Amino acid sequence: MLEKIVDFINLFFMYYIFIYAVIFFISTVYSIIDLYEFNLKKRFNSTINIYDKKNYTPISILVPAYNEEKTILKCIDSLLALEYPEYEIIIVNDGSKDKTLEVLINRFSLKKIQRPIRKSINCKKIIDIYEGIEKVNITLINKENGGKADALNMGINASTYPLFLTLDADSVLQRDSLSNIVVPFIENENIIAVGGNVKISNNVLLENGVVKKNRLPKKWLIIFQIIEYYRVFWTTRVWFNKFNGNLIISGAFGLFKKSSVINVGGYNSNSIGEDMELVMKLHSFNKKNENKYSIQYTPNAICWSQAPEKLKDLKSQRKRWHMGLMQSLAEHKYIFLNIKYGVVGVFSFLYYFIYEMLSCLIEVFGVVFLFISYFTGFINLKFFITFMCIYIFYSSLISISSIFSEEYFFNINLRIKDKIKLILFSFLEAFGYRQMCSIFRIVAIFKYRTKKNHWEKIERVSYLEQ
Numbered sequence: 001m002l003e004k005i006v007d008f009i010n011l012f013f014m015y016y017i018f019i020y021a022v023i024f025f026i027s028t029v030y031s032i033i034d035l036y037e038f039n040l041k042k043r044f045n046s047t048i049n050i051y052d053k054k055n056y057t058p059i060s061i062l063v064p065a066y067n068e069e070k071t072i073l074k075c076i077d078s079l080l081a082l083e084y085p086e087y088e089i090i091i092v093n094d095g096s097k098d099k100t101l102e103v104l105i106n107r108f109s110l111k112k113i114q115r116p117i118r119k120s121i122n123c124k125k126i127i128d129i130y131e132g133i134e135k136v137n138i139t140l141i142n143k144e145n146g147g148k149a150d151a152l153n154m155g156i157n158a159s160t161y162p163l164f165l166t167l168d169a170d171s172v173l174q175r176d177s178l179s180n181i182v183v184p185f186i187e188n189e190n191i192i193a194v195g196g197n198v199k200i201s202n203n204v205l206l207e208n209g210v211v212k213k214n215r216l217p218k219k220w221l222i223i224f225q226i227i228e229y230y231r232v233f234w235t236t237r238v239w240f241n242k243f244n245g246n247l248i249i250s251g252a253f254g255l256f257k258k259s260s261v262i263n264v265g266g267y268n269s270n271s272i273g274e275d276m277e278l279v280m281k282l283h284s285f286n287k288k289n290e291n292k293y294s295i296q297y298t299p300n301a302i303c304w305s306q307a308p309e310k311l312k313d314l315k316s317q318r319k320r321w322h323m324g325l326m327q328s329l330a331e332h333k334y335i336f337l338n339i340k341y342g343v344v345g346v347f348s349f350l351y352y353f354i355y356e357m358l359s360c361l362i363e364v365f366g367v368v369f370l371f372i373s374y375f376t377g378f379i380n381l382k383f384f385i386t387f388m389c390i391y392i393f394y395s396s397l398i399s400i401s402s403i404f405s406e407e408y409f410f411n412i413n414l415r416i417k418d419k420i421k422l423i424l425f426s427f428l429e430a431f432g433y434r435q436m437c438s439i440f441r442i443v444a445i446f447k448y449r450t451k452k453n454h455w456e457k458i459e460r461v462s463y464l465e466q
Contacts, residue, residue, distance in 0.1 A: 003378060006369075006373055009366075012366075013366035017390070017394060020394075023355070024235055024236070026239065027238065028401055030239045031234060031299075032405055035238070036409075038300065039409060056084070056086065057162060057163050057185060058085075058088075058163070059165055059182065059255070060088050060155070060159035060161045060164040061089050061164070062152055062156070062166050063089065063091045063168075064166075065091060065092065065093050065094065065096060066095070066100075066148070066151075067096045067100060068098075069096075069100045069103050071169055071306065072169045075172055076089065076104070077172075078174075078206065078209055079173060080136065081208045082173060082177065087178065088136055088138075088161065089137070089139070090155045090158050091140045092141045092143060092151040093141065094146060094147070094150065095144055101142055104130075105130060109132050110130035112128055112129070112130050114129070117129075117141075117154075117157050117158050120156065120266075121153040121265065121267075122153070123151075124143050124145070124150050125144045126141060126142070128142040129141055139158060141154055141155070141158055148251070149267035149268060149270075149271060149274035150267075150269040152166060152274070153269065156261060156262070156266055159258060162258055162259065163255055163256065163257060164255070164261075165253075165255045166252075166275075167253055167303065171201070171306075172304050173253075173302075173303055174211065175209030177196065177209075177253075177303060178301075180196075180302075181255045181298055182255060183298065184296045184298055185257070190294045191257070191295075191296060192256065192257045192260040192282060192286070192293050193249055193256045193257065193279065193295045194255045194295075194298055195237065195246065195254050196297075196298060196302065196303050197253075197297075197298070197301060198250050198303050200305065200307045201306055201307075202217050202222045202306060202307055202309065203215050203216065214414065215418065216415075216418040220425070221308070223425050224433045225307045227399050227402075227426055230403050231398055231399050231402045233299065234402045237299075241297055244293075244295060244296075247283070247344070247349070247352055249275060253301070254275065260282060260293075261282070263285060264278070264282055265281070266278075271324065271327055272320060272324040272327055273325055273328050276325060277328045277331065277332075279295060282295060283295065283335070287340065287342070300410070302410070314437075315443075318440040319441070322360070322440075323447075326448055327448075329352060329353060332349075335349050336350070336353065360442050360445070361438075363434070363435070364439060367391075370387060392427065392430045399429065400426050403426070
């Protein structure tokens, strides 16, 4: 009886890994085909001319900030270098305790003004409003602390244009980021949200929106995160475009139709994962009202964002992300396997539940149980080695294919030694790093009921220091 239970658990883990590998394989193949077609389109100059007034739509860029004195200036400088005909920058200082407010006022010569703001979405009280004009209009709103979602709602209220872009204050954009992320809106009138491609900026030098140097960092923790970002942002999200199944648009870089977001009440200020929760609300609202809509991801719109350099910051980040995922799925559990919500209900939600929320438990338990089964004699050495080789191979193959596909399609010129290091770390990821991140997420599951919505406290590094 015990032997049958052990066999069942090991087989379950094997099939779980196999299905996961198949999903990633399909998504990788689809991504390659999709990006190949996109590059052909670009090569034959059939892309839309953003500077044609018939095409472009003005955009409000929202930058929520809390204690971001080290990174905020570089972020805004990158926005001023954007190649886009018409946009505004709205910075929302959410009660920062450092010099975020002061450095912005001094750097951009902002002046205090009196300006009424209509509250389409409820949010905390405004303290001061400042404005200034560089290349574009810059508005700085100083408000009471209410969290990131509350700051974004304030930015939406203050925005004047029909589309708004959300950008983290530790992130920087390339010159063409805005013109690339807006293209789906121009090509399809049913688009209500588009997510961009977030890459890690640690050890990357950008000047005036152009990447001048891209070197792999020396810190192992950041290298593992770079590989993760390649894999996550390049595979499933491109494939999920095919059936309008994306449930997440990263809060670091996303473009939204303002009227659609106001219709669902904006960001939930009580949510930990406000970015995913908003996308879930958009799916739910439009499915219920039988609206034609589409939520897309575009990999050629690039945002560079800082990754945690310390283990304690990575742990905090992953716990927060997983709690946000759990909260979003729990609040919209009525979508789960509900055919009224189409592919979102019967596939996307199921995928995020099994292969995102529960994957940490299944993977850690599966690996530990496999070792126990071997050392207690329930499985032989041949089975043990075969399974571990398959597990490591599937993990590394997806990562390596993502790395080289990114380099090919987006002309990322890495040094030979950096490529070799990335391949090596793709294999090493299966020996501790993946399990460590899974344990962080397991901790989040057990601490879910003690969740609190507050700004993520990650130690930032000045771009000059990098």
